[in-house]
Amino acid sequence: MSRSPLLSVIVKTLNEDALITQTLESVLAETRSLEAEIIVADCLSTDQTVSIARRYPVHIVQLANIADKGCGAAPQLGFQHSCGEFVYVMDGDMIAAPGFLAQALDLLQRDASLAGVGGMIVEVNVNSLEFASRVLRAKKDLQPGLVDRLNGGGLYRRSAIEQVGYLSDRNLHAYEELELAQRLRSAGWRLARLPMMAVEHHGHTLNAFNLLWRRFRTRYAWGVGEILRAGALRNEAIAVIRDLPELRLYSIVLVWWAIMLGLATLAPRPEGTWLAALLFALPFAAMSILRRSISLGVYAVVSWHVNLVSALAGLLAPRRHDPREPIPSVVLHTPQMVEQTATSQSASR
Numbered sequence: 001m002s003r004s005p006l007l008s009v010i011v012k013t014l015n016e017d018a019l020i021t022q023t024l025e026s027v028l029a030e031t032r033s034l035e036a037e038i039i040v041a042d043c044l045s046t047d048q049t050v051s052i053a054r055r056y057p058v059h060i061v062q063l064a065n066i067a068d069k070g071c072g073a074a075p076q077l078g079f080q081h082s083c084g085e086f087v088y089v090m091d092g093d094m095i096a097a098p099g100f101l102a103q104a105l106d107l108l109q110r111d112a113s114l115a116g117v118g119g120m121i122v123e124v125n126v127n128s129l130e131f132a133s134r135v136l137r138a139k140k141d142l143q144p145g146l147v148d149r150l151n152g153g154g155l156y157r158r159s160a161i162e163q164v165g166y167l168s169d170r171n172l173h174a175y176e177e178l179e180l181a182q183r184l185r186s187a188g189w190r191l192a193r194l195p196m197m198a199v200e201h202h203g204h205t206l207n208a209f210n211l212l213w214r215r216f217r218t219r220y221a222w223g224v225g226e227i228l229r230a231g232a233l234r235n236e237a238i239a240v241i242r243d244l245p246e247l248r249l250y251s252i253v254l255v256w257w258a259i260m261l262g263l264a265t266l267a268p269r270p271e272g273t274w275l276a277a278l279l280f281a282l283p284f285a286a287m288s289i290l291r292r293s294i295s296l297g298v299y300a301v302v303s304w305h306v307n308l309v310s311a312l313a314g315l316l317a318p319r320r321h322d323p324r325e326p327i328p329s330v331v332l333h334t335p336q337m338v339e340q341t342a343t344s345q346s347a348s349r
Contacts (some may be wrong), residue, residue, distance in 0.1 A: 004083045004084060004085065005034075005035040005036050005037050005039070005085075005220045006034055006035040006036065006080075006084060006085050006086065006105070007031065007034050007035065007084045007085070007086050007087075007088060007101070007105065007175075008035070008036070008037050008038075008039060008078075008083065008084030008086070008087045008088070008183075009027050009034040009036060009038045009039065009087075009088045009090070010039050010041055010075060010078030010079065010082060010087060010088065010089045010090070011023060011024065011038065011039070011040050011041065011058075011078075011090055011091070011092050012043070012047055012071075012074040012075060012078065012089070012090070012091050012092060013040055013041065013042045013043065013049050013050075013053070013074075013091075013092035014042070014043040014044075014045055014049075014069070014092070015045045015046060015047045015049060015185075015247065016045070016047075016049045016092030017045075017047040017048040017049045017051075017052055018093075018202075019092065019093050019095070019202055020049050020052050020053055020092050021052055021123045022051060022095050023090075023093070023094060023095060023096075024038070024040075024058060024091055025056075025058045025276040026095045026096040026097075027090075027096050028056065028057075028100070029080065029096075029230050030096045030098065030100070030101045030102075031101065032099070033344055034102075034105075036084065037059060037082065037084060038057075038058040038059065038082070038349070039058065039059045039060075039061060039081055039082055039083075040053045040055075040058055040060045040061070040076045040078075040092075040333075041061055041062075041074050041075065041078030042060060042061070042062040042170075043063055043069045043070070043073065043074050043077075044060075044062060044063050044066055044069060045239065048213035050062070050332060050333075051094065053333065054333050054337075057335035058333070058335060059079065059081060059331070059333065059334055059335065060331070060332040060333035060334075061077060061081045061329050061330065061331050061332065062328075062329060062330050062332055063077060063327065063328070063329055064327075064328035064330050065328055067320075067322075068327055068328070069168060069173065069323060070170065070171075070173045070219070071170045071172065071173055071174050071176050071220065071223070072168045072170045072171060072172030072173065072174075072176040072179075072323075073168075073170040073327055073335065074165055074168075075089050075167050075168040075176060076167050076169075076170055076323070076327060077167045077327050077329055078316070079161070079166070079167035079168070080326055080327065080329070081329070081331070082210075084156055084158065085157075085159075085219060086105060086108060086155055086156065086157060086158060087093045087155070087156045087158055087161065088101060088104075088153070088154070088156075089153045089154060089156070089167075089174045090199060091152075091153065091201070092152065093201065093203065094199040094201050094202070095200040095202070095229075096198075096199055096202065097119070097122075097191070097196070097197040097198055097199055097200065098198060099196070099244050100119045100197065100198045100199075101126055101155065101194060102192070102197075103119075103194055103196060104117040104118075104119065104154075104155040104194060107192070108155060108157055111187070113190050114157070114190050114191065114192055115156060115159070115160035115161075115184045115189035115190065115191060116150050116154045116156040116157065116181075116184070116189075116191045116192075117150075117154060117155050117191070117192050117193070117196025118147070118150040118153065118154035118155070118191070118192070118194070118196060118198060119154075119193060119199070120142075120144070120183045120194075120195065120196060120197045120198060121142060121152040121153075121193045121197075121198060121199055121201050121288055122199070122200045122201065122308075123201050123203060124200055124201060124202045124203070125201075125202055125203040126171040127166050127169060129292050130138070130144075131310050133190075136175075137336040138273075139151075142193070143193065144193050144195035145192065145193060145196060145269055146191065147176075147191050147192065147193050148181060148185065148190050148191065148243060149177050149178045149180075149181035149191065149243070150177055150191055151177050151178070152177075152199070153177075153179075153198070154191075154193075154198075155201065155277070158199075160184060160189050161180075163187055164180075164187050165183070165323070165324050166182055166324050168180055168322050169230055170321050170323055170327055171320060171321055171323060172226050172227060172230065172231065173218070173219040173220050173221075173222050173223050173226060173314070174221070174222070174223025174224075174227075174254045175223040175224065175226070175227040175244075176223075177246075178227060178243060179227050179230055179231075180197050182202055182231065182233075182236060182239055182243065184202065186234075186239075187234065188282075198255070198328060202268065205239075208290075208299050209299070212302070212303055212306050215256060215306075215310075216306055216310050217269075218311075219310075219313075219314070219317075220311050221306060221307055221310035221311075221314075222310045222311070222314030222317060223314060224247065224250075224307065224310070224311040224314060225310065225311040225313060225314025225315030225316070226240065226314040226317065226319075227240055227244070227314075227316070228240050228241070228244075228247065228315055228318070229314070229315055229317075229319065230310075233319075243334060244283060244309075244332040246307065247261065247311070248303070249304060250307070250308040250311055253304050253305065253308050254308070256279070256283070256300065258282055259279060260276045261276075263276040264276040265281065266293070268307060282302050283304075284297055284298055284301050285297070287300045329347075
């Protein structure tokens with residue numbers, strides 16, 4: 001294009017070959033009548049994601065260093081290669097819903113106070129304990145109206161992003177959308193969610209406990225601690241604590257363990273041991289009743305503990321990068337390459 005497009009769509013990918021065809025075709029269909037560029041921001045996929053994406057008229061950019069891999073790096077990688085007036089961020093395991101982008105663009109163009117607009121996210125993989133729990137929680141930020149963050153992706157105004165410095169903090173392994181929202185809200189911007197479907201999300205199909213372990217191993221679960229540290233550096237730790245009820249929950253878990261250990265070691269035996277055992281079992285029973293499922297109840301309590309340890313690890317982990325600095329990257333593919341291939345094939349016939 002001779003001038004900047006109206007819209008840049010950033011598709012974040014990491015080993016998404018199972019769905020990337022549907023993802024890109026849905027985005028191409030939705031942007032057909034718009035001046036738009038599509039950027040696949042790849043975090044060093046080891047499957048066929050990049051090979052499949054090369055078949056389409058999209059830009060493919062990839063991290064240059066494996067150490068930069070993370071949820072915070074992917075959106076920023078795409079953003080630094082984009083130039084659209086508006087920027088839409090989505091995952092490579094999502095399928096764009098018809099009509100959402102047009103409605104979101106219209107709202108942003110009409111309301112100058114809005115920095116970003118999201119829509120409803122339909123979870124397809126509700127057989128997983130993780131995503132079943134997510135649907136049951138039905139967080140306020142996933143409901144229509146003004147919201148405090150755009151989890152699951154959204155359409156942003158470039159000028160708002162540039163005002164607050166960067167799209168996402170590459171030091172974060174999770175919660176990058178919330179960290180962005182906090183910076184935008186501090187600058188006076190608002191966020192909204194439309195009462196219409198934006199994407200169909202095909203989440204992980206791993207066993208929930210395997211997924212929990214994977215999130216710890218890949219540092220995804222460290223995100224709570226990392227965003228708390230980032231907020232403290234911006235003198236906004238209180239805002240982070242306010243926005244993350246998980247932190248209050250983890251504090252309760254620490255108190256719970258302190259009381260159990262106190263009963264087990266200081267109270268007369270065997271009464272103290274029995275009381276500690278009863279206190280240990282109580283949350284499992286309560287959550288199983290609340291979730292109406294023993295498996296969901298057990299998963300909830302186990303995840304509290306894994307996420308608590310992860311949050312402490314993330315809080316103590318050093319921040320390695322200035323989020324305003326460009327991320328080292330490689331351009332693997334451009335739309336012009338698809339056109340050149342098609343022209344060569346036509347000429348050979």
